[in-house]
Amino acid sequence: AAGVIQSPRHLIKEKRETATLKCYPIPRHDTVYWYQQGPGQDPQFLISFYEKMQSDKGSIPDRFSAQQFSDYHSELNMSSLELGDSALYFCASTRWEAGELFFGEGSRLTVL
Amino acid sequence: AQKVTQAQTEISVVEKEDVTLDCVYETRDTTYYLFWYKQPPSGELVFLIRRNSFDEQNEISGRYSWNFQKSTSSFNFTITASQVVDSAVYFCALSEEQGAGNMLTFGGGTRLMVKP
DSSP: OOOOEEEOSEEEEOTTOOEEEEEEOOTTOOEEEEEEEOTTOOOEEEEEEETTEEEEEOSOOTTEEEEEOTTSOEEEEEOSOOGGGOEEEEEEEEOTTOOOOEEOOOEEEEEO | OOEEEOOOSEEEEETTOOEEEOOEEEOSOSSOEEEEEEEOTTOOOEEEEEEETTOOOOEEETTEEEEEEGGGTEEEEEESSOOGGGOEEEEEEEEOSSSSOOOOEEOOOEEEEEEO
16 A cells, blocks of 8 residues: 655755655645654654644744645755754655654764 | 654564553643554555554554553553564654644654564
């Protein structure tokens, strides 16, 4: 069965650069979540989208922005990268009326 | 505000031992969902179980079992006859909204090491 696809799986950037992470949800899933997991930490909710509109916002820095497109894929844009942004970024998808989140394999961002 | 606490940061057992991972949660909602996820060394988050707040029946799936006790706000996870492949970080998580939202609050995770 199709799962949540995230790209790239690994990304290395320098400080102050920009990075974009992509997430392709499971077909017919209308809701996408972004989570950030720092080294040795639990995943922290960043932002979510339902039907291309932002539905919830967590601890997402102002330097980050995200959107969900008409085909339901989502992109997380991160600018002015800092060393502390190095983390595993997870995307998860679900159907709005369901209760189970399916996570992608994550995108590992390393900021040097 | 919702909160999930996994007091055990690290557990080490020998293969074939049983092990229980504790999870205690806090929420003001009467409707909520509890989850367990497994994160192996490869990093992905693997869904194990979802339980709603109205279903206190314990669940068994192979070597895995879950004990939901609303009276103590706990949702503990037991692995019977542990195996080396069970070595991973296990996260307990809580969602306060049914359907809409589904924003998960994770506990700090318990790192389980199963030695041969």
